[in-house]
Amino acid sequence: TQLLEQSPQFLSIQEGENLTVYCNSSSVFSSLQWYRQEPGEGPVLLVTVVTGGEVKKLKRLTFQFGDARKDSSLHITAAQPGDTGLYLCAGESLPRDMRFGAGTRLTVKP
Amino acid sequence: EAGVAQSPRYKIIEKRQSVAFWCNPISGHATLYWYQQILGQGPKLLIQFQNNGVVDDSQLPKDRFSAERLKGVDSTLKIQPAKLEDSAVYLCASSFLRLAGGGHEQFFGPGTRLTVL
Numbered sequence: 001t002q003l004l005e006q007s008p009q010f011l012s013i014q015e016g017e018n019l020t021v022y023c024n025s026s027s028v029f030s031s032l033q034w035y036r037q038e039p040g041e042g043p044v045l046l047v048t049v050v051t052g053g054e055v056k057k058l059k060r061l062t063f064q065f066g067d068a069r070k071d072s073s074l075h076i077t078a079a080q081p082g083d084t085g086l087y088l089c090a091g092e093s094l095p096r097d098m099r100f101g102a103g104t105r106l107t108v109k110p
Numbered sequence: 111e112a113g114v115a116q117s118p119r120y121k122i123i124e125k126r127q128s129v130a131f132w133c134n135p136i137s138g139h140a141t142l143y144w145y146q147q148i149l150g151q152g153p154k155l156l157i158q159f160q161n162n163g164v165v166d167d168s169q170l171p172k173d174r175f176s177a178e179r180l181k182g183v184d185s186t187l188k189i190q191p192a193k194l195e196d197s198a199v200y201l202c203a204s205s206f207l208r209l210a211g212g213g214h215e216q217f218f219g220p221g222t223r224l225t226v227l
Binding site for chain 1: 114145150151152153154155201203215216217218219220221
C-alpha cells in the first residue's frame with residue numbers, strides 16, 4: 001500500500017500545454033519533496049515544501065503544499081519536451097524518513 | 111563535486127545466487143540510503159545509515175538482504191539468495207545531514223539494475 005498516492009499515473013501531452021499532477025495522502029507530513037527522474041538515472045530534487053499552504057515557483061513549475069500538509073500539486077506551464085520524465089513526490093513523516101509515491105510518468109511530445 | 115557512485119551499473123544473475131552492490135556517497139555526507147525501485151513504482155527505502163550506524167531498516171527483508179557501512183563512508187548491499195521478485199533498480203543516495211522536519215536533499219546515484227532469471 002502506497003503511503004502517497006500520485007495521479008495521474010501516466011500523462012501524455014503536446015508541447016505548449018499546461019498540466020497539473022497530484023500527490024495525496026491521509027498522513028500529515030513535516031515536509032514534502034518533488035523529484036524528477038529520467039531513464040537510467042537517479043531522482044533529482046526539484047523542491048522542498050515545509051509550511052502548509054506554501055507555494056514555490058521554479059521557472060515554469062509551480063509547487064503547492066496543502067494547508068493541512070497532507071497533499072501537494074505540481075503545475076507545469078507551457079510544457080516542453082525537456083520536461084519529460086518521472087515525477088516523484090516524497091513525504092517526511094517523523095520519526096520515519098522519506099517515503100516516495102509511485103510517480104507520474106510525463107511525456108511531452110514536440 | 112563528484113556525485114554518488116554506484117557499481118556495477120547492471121547485473122544479471124540466476125535465482126538463488128548471491129549479489130553485492132557498492133556505493134560511494136558524496137564526500138562529507140553523513141547519511142546514506144539504499145532504495146529498491148521496482149519497474150513502475152517509486153523508490154522504496156530499504157535501509158538508512160547515519161555515519162556507520164543503522165537508523166532505519168524496517169523495510170529491509172533481513173532473511174536475505176544485508177547492508178553495511180564500514181568506517182561511515184562506502185556501503186555495500188548484499189542479497190543472498192536472490193529471488194525473481196528482487197529484480198529492480200537499487201539506488202543509493204546520500205545527504206549531508208538529516209534535519210528533522212526541515213527536509214533535506216538526497217543526492218542519488220545512477221542505480222544498479224538487477225535482473226534475476
